[in-house]
Amino acid sequence: MVLSFGRPLAAAALVSIFTACSGPATKPDPVPPPAAETEKVAGADKVVAAAKKLVIATDVDKRLAQFAPTDVDFDEKLIKPAFRKVLVKLVQAAKILDDIYLDQVSADNRALRAKLVAQQAPQAALDYFDVMYGPWDRLEGDKPFVGSGHKPHSAGFYPADLTKEQLEAWIKAHPAEEKAFRGYFTVIRRQGDKLIAVPYSEAYKTRLTAAAKLLREAAKLSPHKALSKYLELRAAAFVSNDYFDSDMAWMDLGDSPLEVVVGPYEVYEDRLMGYKAAFEAFINLRDPVYSARLQKLAKYNTQVERNLPLPKKYFTKRGTASPISVVIELFTAGDTRAGVQTAAFNLPNDERVRTKKGSKKVMLKNVTEAKFNKVLIPIAKRVVDEKLISSIDFDTYFTDILLHEMAHGMGPGQITVGGKKTTVNRALKELYPHIEECKADIVGLVNGAYLIKKRGLPRAMAKKLPVTYLAGVFRATRFGTEEAHGKAVLVAFNYLRKGGAFTYDAKTKRFSVDYTKFDKVVRALAGELLMLQAKGSYADAKKLIDTYGKISPEMQQALASLKGVVPVDIRPTYTILTKMKSW
Ligand code: ZN
Numbered sequence: 001m002v003l004s005f006g007r008p009l010a011a012a013a014l015v016s017i018f019t020a021c022s023g024p025a026t027k028p029d030p031v032p033p034p035a036a037e038t039e040k041v042a043g044a045d046k047v048v049a050a051a052k053k054l055v056i057a058t059d060v061d062k063r064l065a066q067f068a069p070t071d072v073d074f075d076e077k078l079i080k081p082a083f084r085k086v087l088v089k090l091v092q093a094a095k096i097l098d099d100i101y102l103d104q105v106s107a108d109n110r111a112l113r114a115k116l117v118a119q120q121a122p123q124a125a126l127d128y129f130d131v132m133y134g135p136w137d138r139l140e141g142d143k144p145f146v147g148s149g150h151k152p153h154s155a156g157f158y159p160a161d162l163t164k165e166q167l168e169a170w171i172k173a174h175p176a177e178e179k180a181f182r183g184y185f186t187v188i189r190r191q192g193d194k195l196i197a198v199p200y201s202e203a204y205k206t207r208l209t210a211a212a213k214l215l216r217e218a219a220k221l222s223p224h225k226a227l228s229k230y231l232e233l234r235a236a237a238f239v240s241n242d243y244f245d246s247d248m249a250w251m252d253l254g255d256s257p258l259e260v261v262v263g264p265y266e267v268y269e270d271r272l273m274g275y276k277a278a279f280e281a282f283i284n285l286r287d288p289v290y291s292a293r294l295q296k297l298a299k300y301n302t303q304v305e306r307n308l309p310l311p312k313k314y315f316t317k318r319g320t321a322s323p324i325s326v327v328i329e330l331f332t333a334g335d336t337r338a339g340v341q342t343a344a345f346n347l348p349n350d351e352r353v354r355t356k357k358g359s360k361k362v363m364l365k366n367v368t369e370a371k372f373n374k375v376l377i378p379i380a381k382r383v384v385d386e387k388l389i390s391s392i393d394f395d396t397y398f399t400d401i402l403l404h405e406m407a408h409g410m411g412p413g414q415i416t417v418g419g420k421k422t423t424v425n426r427a428l429k430e431l432y433p434h435i436e437e438c439k440a441d442i443v444g445l446v447n448g449a450y451l452i453k454k455r456g457l458p459r460a461m462a463k464k465l466p467v468t469y470l471a472g473v474f475r476a477t478r479f480g481t482e483e484a485h486g487k488a489v490l491v492a493f494n495y496l497r498k499g500g501a502f503t504y505d506a507k508t509k510r511f512s513v514d515y516t517k518f519d520k521v522v523r524a525l526a527g528e529l530l531m532l533q534a535k536g537s538y539a540d541a542k543k544l545i546d547t548y549g550k551i552s553p554e555m556q557q558a559l560a561s562l563k564g565v566v567p568v569d570i571r572p573t574y575t576i577l578t579k580m581k582s583w
Contacts, residue, residue: 054115056125057137057145062564064124066139067131067571068374072366074328076579078285082223083257084583087283087330089218091576093262094281094333096211100204101279101334104156104269105134116146131339131571138339139568153271158188162195164272170195184277185241185264200264201241208238215262227256234262247348251357259284259327259362265349266335280334282345283576284327287365291326294402300456305410307450308443309527314412314534322346322361324405329364330576340569343368344401361405368401369394370570378566379478380471383558385505385512388467396464397472399457403444408436410443417536427536433484434549435541438491439529445469446526449519466513470502477551478559479568487549494548495525504554511558 057063079087102109112135116126128145132138135146142151152160158167167188171178180186180197187203189196201208212235219231230253233246243263253259261284264277305315336342344363348354372394380392412424425432448465451457476489496502499521503512532540551559 053119054112054121054147056116056121060122060128060145061124063137063139063145064128064131064571066568068567068569070370070374070570070572071575072329072370072572073575074285074330074366078288078328080223080257081583082221084580085221086218086227086258087576088580088583089214089221090258090260090262090281090283091331091580093211093214093218094283094331096207096214097262097279097281098333098337100207101338102133103204104276104278104335105338106151107156107160109134109156112146121146133338151271155269155271155276156187157270157276158272159190159195162188162272167195167273182273182275184267184275185243187276199241201239211262212236212238222258224256224258226252226254227258227260230260237263244350244352247350247353248357250348251353251360255286257286259286259325261345261347261362265347267349269335277349278335280336281332282329282336282342282362282364283331284329284362284364287326287328290363290365290398290402293399294324294326297402297406297451297456300451300454301406303454304447304450308410308446308530309523310411310530310534314415314530322359322409324361324363324402326363326365326402328366331574332572337572341367341371341572343371344405363401363405365398367570367572368398370572372397374567374570376471376475379474379562382561382566383474383509383511384467384471385508385510388512391464392468392471393464396461396468399461400444400448400465400469400472403448404440407440407443407447410447411439411530412534415534415536422536424533424536428533428538428541431538431541431545434487434491434545435529435533437485437488439526439533441469441488441492442522442526442529445522446519449522463515466501466515466518470511470513474558474562477555478562481549481551487545490551491545491548492525493555494550494552496521497552498548499524506554509554509557509561 106112113126113129116129125146128137129135132145134151135144135149136142136151137145144150153164154160154162167181171181174181177197180199181188181195183197183199185200186197187200189198189203215231215235215238219228219235222228222231226249230246230249233249234243237243237246246263250261259282261280261282263281264279266280267274267277269278270276306312332342336345342364344361346359346361348359353359376397377392380389384392414421414423415427416422417427424436428435445465448457448461452459452462452465473489473493477486477493479486481487481490493502496518497504499517500514501518501521503514504510505512528540528544532544
């Protein structure tokens with residue numbers, strides 16, 4: 001899944017997603033005919049012929065400007081020549097998956113974009129179409145900015161007019177087909193008056209065969225055995241439609257300098273059933289600097305845990321560990337590139353693999369840094385005490401994210417409530433994600449302060465960490481506070497504000513840090529969170545969220561001042577596309 005710290009900050013398909021460019025020549029697989037040959041025009045209920053011009057939102061320039069153009073770059077010297085050859089093949093394969101994804105979003109996408117080109121639509125409309133992978137605005141609840149048809153929940157995975165009830169009724173009447181219909185890797189099509197489940201390996205056969213060939217060539221070129229194994233098995237999965245072995249191999253990539261993900265993963269695009277996985281690719285390079293920092297911090301783990309404000313008897317053994325990998329993103333394609341850009345992800349999603357091997361968290365350093373520069377700093381300049389702005393830096397910001405991720409693995413996991421064994425997750429029910437995210441933020445800060453004291457982190461961070469965290473609050477709460485991480489940040493912020501750790505100047509309308517109180521108040525909140533987790537107290541969790549989970553007028557005002565001024569996300573240009581021409 002995409003992690004909340006990777007909250008939306010969007011993307012752009014700067015390589016046209018419609019031309020195979022330098023990629024291999026592949027014929028697109030047959031796609032079903034467009035759902036409607038006619039286009040409804042806004043405000044009119046009459047249906048006009050498709051030959052009429054498409055209506056384009058008049059503010060499309062402004063919408064595009066929400067995404068700050070950004071080079072996603074890397075140091076070429078970090079990649080040995082043998083791996084450069086591997087990368088060329090991988091980028092070509094990724095482009096093919098990008099092309100499949102466009103059809104997965106909507107069977108009408110190609111025809112629609114061609115029509116935009118034919119009617120000489122403004123460049124911003126074409127660019128925004130490429131950012132969104134279709135005519136619907138992912139920042140506006142999928143409302144159309146081209147044409148007026150709402151996005152079908154079925155995306156390109158099911159016939160556009162199929163309802164959930166119809167599909168359920170079909171499955172009920174044909175129980176032998178249930179597995180195929182509910183599978184992650186099939187599309188549902190009509191055949192006469194029947195419904196059929198078509199495996200991806202058939203539906204996208206031409207393109208997946210071409211992608212598999214490239215992965216095999218990359219596997220042969222790769223000097224790293226585990227990487228070769230993953231690529232070979234993933235190539236086989238494209239043909240067999242069985243992804244299990246290759247997901248297992250991905251967990252075993254070990255010290256491969258390239259951290260690569262290619263395949264169908266997330267199911268968010270399927271709003272009808274939430275079953276069908278969308279194709280995507282991440283081509284990443286392991287980051288040497290922060291990988292080393294992570295290892296260094298892990299050495300302090302026992303001491304750090306002992307320092308937490310929770311009686312020893314409540315510390316319990318955690319489940320499967322989730323290794324963290326810090327990487328530099330080189331190229332992405334498909335699902336992950338649509339709309340806001342991913343800053344971290346946790347894969348695989350297959351529960352069978354998670355049970356056997358756990359999962360891996362991958363953090364994209366350069367993407368996070370780009371968001372920091374293009375979004376977080378402009379936010380800070382508007383809402384944080386001017387004297388403190390120079391203390392906000394990327395190294396501290398990224399370290400804080402690492403501390404957050406590490407804190408997830410600390411504190412109570414398996415617990416006993418009323419004599420019965422359970423888990424914190426089960427006891428806190430739907431409030432668990434909010435409390436757990438809040439805990440990760442706050443325990444991360446407690447650990448940060450401790451590590452600074454013990455010289456595990458630089459001394460200078462003592463001043464930088466609280467104010468960098470403060471600036472991050474406004475990024476995380478900007479687009480709503482209902483999902484777990486937004487709400488968690490709000491609870492933490494209001495608690496710290498009430499305790500005097502954060503202050504507000506009504507004259508300048510800026511927030512500041514009271515360093516004499518910060519550590520003490522943070523530690524008090526950590527104590528409350530850890531204790532309610534240890535006791536598995538749903539009532540305490542609810543009370544904390546009800547008390548602190550509301551936006552105050554001063555914060556509302558600060559957030560309003562950011563609207564339309566600070567970009568929402570980045571629009572990447574991948575410099576590898578230029579660099580690899582000489583590889
Ligand atoms: Zn988290």
